[in-house]
Amino acid sequence: MSIQVIIEKCTGCTLCVKACPFDAIRMMEKKAAIDLNRCTLCGACIPACKFKAILIEKSQATCILPDSKAYKDIWVFIEQKKGKVQSVAYELLGKAHELAKVLQCQVSGVLIGHDLQDQLDEIIWHGADNIYLVEAPELANFQDEPYTNILVELIKKHKPEILLCGATAIGRSLISRVAINIKAGLTADCTGLDIDREKKILLQTRPAFGGNIMATIISPNYRPQMATVRHKVMQPITPDKHRKGKIIKESFDSSLYFSRTKLLDIVEEVETLVNIAEADIIVSGGRGMGQQENFKLLENFAHVLGAAVGSSRAAVDSGWMPYSHQVGQTGRTVSPKIYFACGISGQIQHLVGMQSSKIIIAINKDSEAPIFRVATYGIVGDLFQVIPALTKKFKEVLKR
Numbered sequence: 428m429s430i431q432v433i434i435e436k437c438t439g440c441t442l443c444v445k446a447c448p449f450d451a452i453r454m455m456e457k458k459a460a461i462d463l464n465r466c467t468l469c470g471a472c473i474p475a476c477k478f479k480a481i482l483i484e485k486s487q488a489t490c491i492l493p494d495s496k497a498y499k500d501i502w503v504f505i506e507q508k509k510g511k512v513q514s515v516a517y518e519l520l521g522k523a524h525e526l527a528k529v530l531q532c533q534v535s536g537v538l539i540g541h542d543l544q545d546q547l548d549e550i551i552w553h554g555a556d557n558i559y560l561v562e563a564p565e566l567a568n569f570q571d572e573p574y575t576n577i578l579v580e581l582i583k584k585h586k587p588e589i590l591l592c593g594a595t596a597i598g599r600s601l602i603s604r605v606a607i608n609i610k611a612g613l614t615a616d617c618t619g620l621d622i623d624r625e626k627k628i629l630l631q632t633r634p635a636f637g638g639n640i641m642a643t644i645i646s647p648n649y650r651p652q653m654a655t656v657r658h659k660v661m662q663p664i665t666p667d668k669h670r671k672g673k674i675i676k677e678s679f680d681s682s683l684y685f686s687r688t689k690l691l692d693i694v695e696e697v698e699t700l701v702n703i704a705e706a707d708i709i710v711s712g713g714r715g716m717g718q719q720e721n722f723k724l725l726e727n728f729a730h731v732l733g734a735a736v737g738s739s740r741a742a743v744d745s746g747w748m749p750y751s752h753q754v755g756q757t758g759r760t761v762s763p764k765i766y767f768a769c770g771i772s773g774q775i776q777h778l779v780g781m782q783s784s785k786i787i788i789a790i791n792k793d794s795e796a797p798i799f800r801v802a803t804y805g806i807v808g809d810l811f812q813v814i815p816a817l818t819k820k821f822k823e824v825l826k827r
């Protein structure tokens with residue numbers, strides 16, 4: 428693609444300068460000039476220019492659009508490790524199930540590996556109508572090349588309309604390769620997915636511009652529409668053991684399973700700290716904790732509740748807590764049964780990491796703090812009084 432200003436038509440009105448989100452247009456001698464190092468060809472300047480003085484030219488290759496009517500159904504890449512389906516896949520099936528009701532289509536899981544028969548029922552109970560199953564001994568563990576080749580072939584053959592994948596180490600590596608291969612768009616790290624009821628396209632919401640705004644992204648022209656979602660952002664449906672589904676076994680020429688890399692060994696990471704992503708209760712502290720020593724208060728409280736300790740980025744940046752405890756856009760996404768936010772104001776970058784928690788209890792001395800807008804229960808008060816009082820009471824009630 429290329430962009431150009433048609434000088435004869437440009438009146439120097441500066442509307443395009445205001446419309447450009449990347450600050451890529453300047454006025455030079457009363458005419459618009461585009462800085463190609465900054466321009467991303469996003470096209471925001473085109474409708475802004477009333478004089479049709481800016482032109483984006485698409486190359487021949489990018490103009491060949493797929494026939495979107497030939498694509499149907501929602502697919503979920505079912506991530507497995509050591510033959511066990513990972514919970515992120517069930518979360519995505521839950522979302523796909525919800526979206527499929529709007530599109531009135533089916534949900535299919537794509538499961539690649541070896542000896543996976545014992546996993547199939549659970550996938551169907553969690554919302555899949557079909558499972559595309561590809562099994563071979565050499566596919567037992569994830570490897571970039573064979574998994575990409577297989578997924579690409581399946582997409583070409585069956586043409587899904589939407590493809591969802593976990594924003595995990597495996598998912599990120601796989602799906603970006605698939606997107607390049609089939610020349611489709613990909614929206615990474617979505618925090619919300621919905622369907623445009625009129626146009627029947629996927630609305631993919633994610634933080635943008637450094638987390639300062641939430642952007643809703645669409646892929647109107649290319650198929651499938653592809654998105655990744657982090658673990659714990661979506662909720663799985665309650666498994667329904669009466670659900671029935673179809674298993675579609677696929678196999679490919681062994682050349683497709685070839686990998687230039689060789690898997691030598693899988694070394695389990697040793698968790699030295701409490702894994703906040705898996706905890707049922709999290710007690711998080713923010714800048715309001717004042718100093719590192721005060722996190723002892725939270726640790727005592729967490730100990731009584733059997734909870735993990737989390738924190739805001741402000742507390743991590745201050746050196747009070749290690750990064751592995753940070754909740755939020757640049758930290759972990761969590762979805763515990765109960766989330767205590769203590770001395771945390773509730774900025775959007777923190778909220779995207781914890782707002783799907785079942786119960787949120789906020790303790791803050793500022794009654795106007797944004798955290799109270801998402802809180803199930805709010806305690807307006809000084810945390811240095813509230814937390815010891817809660818710790819004492821829970822100790823009595825829970826007899827700890």
Ligand SMILES: Cc1cc2nc3c(=O)[nH]c(=O)nc-3n(C[C@H](O)[C@H](O)[C@H](O)COP(=O)(O)OP(=O)(O)OC[C@H]3O[C@@H](n4cnc5c(N)ncnc54)[C@H](O)[C@@H]3O)c2cc1C
Nearest residue numbers: 713714715739740741755756757758770771772776792810
């Ligand atoms: C690109 C980007 C990514 C980011 N990623 C993250 C992320 O992953 N996670 C994250 O958390 N932030 C993230 N941030 C930072 C975020 O914008 C906020 O700055 C941060 O969340 C604020 O942390 P806080 O709520 O602890 O601090 P503050 O906003 O300073 O809030 C402190 C709160 O404590 C309250 N308080 C003070 N004393 C007491 C007391 N004694 N008792 C009760 N309440 C008290 C105050 O009323 C206030 O509401 C990111 C920012 C950017 C730009």
